[in-house]
Amino acid sequence: xxxxxxxxxxxxxxxxxxxxxxxxxxxxxxxxxxxxxxxxxxxxxxxxxxxxxxxxxxxxxxxxxxxxxxxxxxxxxxxxxxxxxxxxxxxxxxxxxxxxxxxxxxxxxxxxxxxxxxxxxxxxxxxxxxxxxxxxxxxxxxxxxxxxxxxxxxxxxxxxxxxxxxxxxxxxxxxxxxxxxxxxxxxxxxxxxxxxxxxxxxxxxxxxxxxxxxxxxxxxxxxxxxxxxxxxxxxxxxxxxxxxxxxxxxxxxxxxxxxxxxxxxxxxxxxxxxxxxxxxxxxxxxxxxxxxxxxxxxxxxxxxxxxxxxxxxxxxxxxxxxxxxxxxxx
Numbered sequence: 001x002x003x004x005x006x007x008x009x010x011x012x013x014x015x016x017x018x019x020x021x022x023x024x025x026x027x028x029x030x031x032x033x034x035x036x037x038x039x040x041x042x043x044x045x046x047x048x049x050x051x052x053x054x055x056x057x058x059x060x061x062x063x064x065x066x067x068x069x070x071x072x073x074x075x076x077x078x079x080x081x082x083x084x085x086x087x088x089x090x091x092x093x094x095x096x097x098x099x100x101x102x103x104x105x106x107x108x109x110x111x112x113x114x115x116x117x118x119x120x121x122x123x124x125x126x127x128x129x130x131x132x133x134x135x136x137x138x139x140x141x142x143x144x145x146x147x148x149x150x151x152x153x154x155x156x157x158x159x160x161x162x163x164x165x166x167x168x169x170x171x172x173x174x175x176x177x178x179x180x181x182x183x184x185x186x187x188x189x190x191x192x193x194x195x196x197x198x199x200x201x202x203x204x205x206x207x208x209x210x211x212x213x214x215x216x217x218x219x220x221x222x223x224x225x226x227x228x229x230x231x232x233x234x235x236x237x238x239x240x241x242x243x244x245x246x247x248x249x250x251x252x253x254x255x256x257x258x259x260x261x262x263x264x265x266x267x268x269x270x271x272x273x274x275x276x277x278x279x280x281x282x283x284x285x286x287x288x289x290x291x292x293x294x295x296x297x298x299x300x301x302x303x304x305x306x307x308x309x310x311x312x313x314x315x316x317x318x319x320x321x322x323x324x325x326x327x328x329x330x
Contacts, residue, residue, distance in 0.1 A: 025310070026306055026309055026310040028302070028305055028306065028309065028324065028328060029074075029328070030073065030074025030075065030076065030325055030328055030329075031074065031076045032309060032314075032315055032316055033075070033076075033077070033315070033316055033317075033318060033321045033324060033325065034077040034078065034079050034118075034120065034275070034315055034316065034317045034318075034321070035070060035075055035077070035078050035079070035317075035321040035322065036078070036079050036080075036081065036317055036318075036319060036321075037058060037063060037066075037067075037078055037079070037080055037081070038055075038056070038057045038058065038081050038082075038083050038213050038214065039057075039058055039059075039060060039063055039080055039081070039082055039083065039102055039103065039106045040057050040058070040059060040082070040083035040102060041059070041083075041085065041102050042059040043059050043061050044059060044061065044062060045057065045058065045059035045062065046058060046059075046062050049209065049212060049213045050212070051208065051209035051212045051213075051280070051284055052209045052210075052212070052213060052280055052283065052284060052287075052319060053284070053287045054287075054322075054323075055213070055280075055283075055319045057083050057213065060102070060105065060106055060109055063106070063110075064109065064110065064113055066322075067110065067113075067114060067117070068113075068114075070321075070322060070325055071114060071117065073325040073326060073328075073329045074325055074328070074329065075117070075321070075325060076117070076118055077117065077118035077119075077120060077315070078110070078117065078118070078119055078120065079120040079121070079122065079169060079317060080103055080106050080107065080110075080119065080120070080121055080122065081103075081122050081127065081210075081213070081214060082101065082102050082103035082106070082122075082127050082128075082214075083102070083127070083213070083214055083215065084101070084102070084127050084128050084214075084215075086130075086215070088101075088128075089128055089129060089130045090128075090129070090130060091129060091130055091131060091137065091139065092125075092129070092136060093125035093126075093127075093128035093129045093136070093152070094128070095128045096125055096127075096128040096152070096156050097152070097155055097156060097159060099159060099162075099163070103121060103122075103160075104159060104160065104163045105163075107119055107121055107160055107163040107164055107165045108163045108164055111163075111164035111165070111166075112164075118166045118167065119164070119165050119166050119167070120165070120166065120167040120168070120169050120196060121160045121165045121167070121168055121169065122169055122171055123153050123156050123157055123160070123168050123169060123170040123171065123172070123181070124153075124170065124171045124172045125149065125152065125172070126214070127214050132211070132217050133223065134149070134171065134172040134173065134174075134223065134226065135148075135149030135152075135172055135174055135226070136148045136149045136152065143225070144174075144225065144226055146174050146175055146176070146226075147176075149172065149174050149177075150174050150175075150176055150177045150180045151180070153170055153172060153174070153177050153180070153181055154177075154180045154181050154183070154184035155184070157170070157181045157184060157185060157193075157195075158184050158185060158188045158190065161185060161188065161190035161193045162190075165193065166193065166194065167193065167194040167195070167196050167249075167250070168181065168185075168193060168194070168195055168196070169195075169196040169197070169198065169252070170195070170197055170198060171198040171201065171254075172198075172226070173198065173201050173223075173226045173227050173228070174226065176246070178195055178197050178242075178243045178246035178247055178248050179246035179247060181195060182195060182246065182247035194249040194250065195247065195248050195249050195250070196248070196249065196250040196251075196252060196275060197243045197248040197250070197251055197252060198252045198254055198277075199236075199239050199240045199243040199248065199251040199252055199253070199266075200228060200236040200239055200240060200251070200252070200253045200254065200259075200262060200266065201227050201228060201252075201254045202227060202228045202229070202230045202254065202255065202259065203222070203223055203224045203227035203228060203229065203230065204227075204230065204254075204255050204258070204279065204281070205281065206255050206258065206279045206280065206281025206282055207279060207280060207281060208280070208281060209280035209281060209283075209284050210279065210280035210281075213280070233261065233262050233265055236253075236262050236265070236266060237265060237266065237269055240266050240269065240270055241269075241270075244270060244272055248272065249272070249273070250272060250273045250274070250275055250315075251266065251270060251272050251273070251274055251275070252274070252275040252276065252277060253266060253274065253275070253276045253277070253313075254276070254277035254279060255277060255278070255279040255281070255282055256276035256277055256278045256279070256282070256308045256313065256316065257278060257282045257304055257307070257308065258282070260307060260308065260311040261311075263276055263308070263311045263312050263313060264311045264312050266312065267311070267312025267313075268312075273314045273315065274312055274313050274314050274315075275313065275314065275315045275316070275317065276308045276311075276313035276315075276316050276317070277316075277317045277318075278304065278305070278308060278316060278317065278318040278319070278320070280319065282304070283301075283318065283319040283320060286300050286301055286304060286320070298323065298327060301318075301320045301323065301324065302324070302327065305318060305320070305324065
């Protein structure tokens with residue numbers, strides 16, 4: 001049979017896996033990933049979260065062992081979220097400023113055990129408040145008070161810096177918090193502590209498993225008056241521009257998978273490093289699809305993370321990080 005006389009045959013670049021890997025435009029590397037961990041009081045605890053399959057609440061002793069295992073697979077960074085007992089919560093999130101709380105102790109012990117590891121801490125009040133909001137709530141009006149909350153975040157960030165954290169990550173979406181935290185850190189002598197700002201955090205329906213993990217479901221109202229409207233993208237560019245001007249070192253888009261267009265637009269409008277958060281609901285859907293026969297979990301997870309990185313992310317927070325690190329090491 002005679003040839004079609006084609007000069008260009010793109011299929012040649014897909015001939016073998018070795019060739020496909022050689023010409024791949026996007027790849028996943030261990031250093032691309034930040035592993036999220038839920039840390040709680042106690043010893044010898046590893047509690048699976050029902051709505052987040054194969055994701056756990058850890059006591060510090062077992063968490064140190066898990067981090068050691070993952071470091072051998074190339075893990076470079078972790079982000080910590082505290083699980084706070086109800087009896088230590090109040091309307092003001094006061095326990096967030098206690099240097100003996102589990103997050104502060106976790107930062108200190110992890111940095112002591114793994115000085116090379118990048119440790120990131122969550123800066124928000126929802127794990128510590130009885131009402132589940134990210135800031136101080138006016139109980140009469142139901143309004144989350146912006147400036148009062150921001151002042152507390154500055155204090156928390158400074159406390160975490162004292163414990164040895166590398167990066168603070170304000171996830172609250174209050175106005176002006178990046179500049180205030182930067183000012184507080186600098187004035188306290190922590191000029192080298194980075195700020196990873198949750199610059200674009202949508203009021204998404206995909207956070208429920210995360211709130212299950214922390215026990216931080218909102219008891220009064222919702223978060224729509226401070227988290228972003230899912231219909232908006234120009235507002236995302238504004239938020240990123242403001243955070244960049246205020247001194248953020250890294251910008252974050254959350255959720256990632258449902259907002260790849262936003263991630264791409266932000267990538268085109270900033271030279272700062274970009275993080276993207278594959279949130280709990282996205283991860284749970286991948287796990288559920290596999291359970292229901294909708295595909296191979298590992299293949300779907302890998303493809304979803306490729307999409308996030310291809311859209312412009314420099315780093316990804318994913319609950320699938322442990323499995324991805326295992327896959328990349330094979």
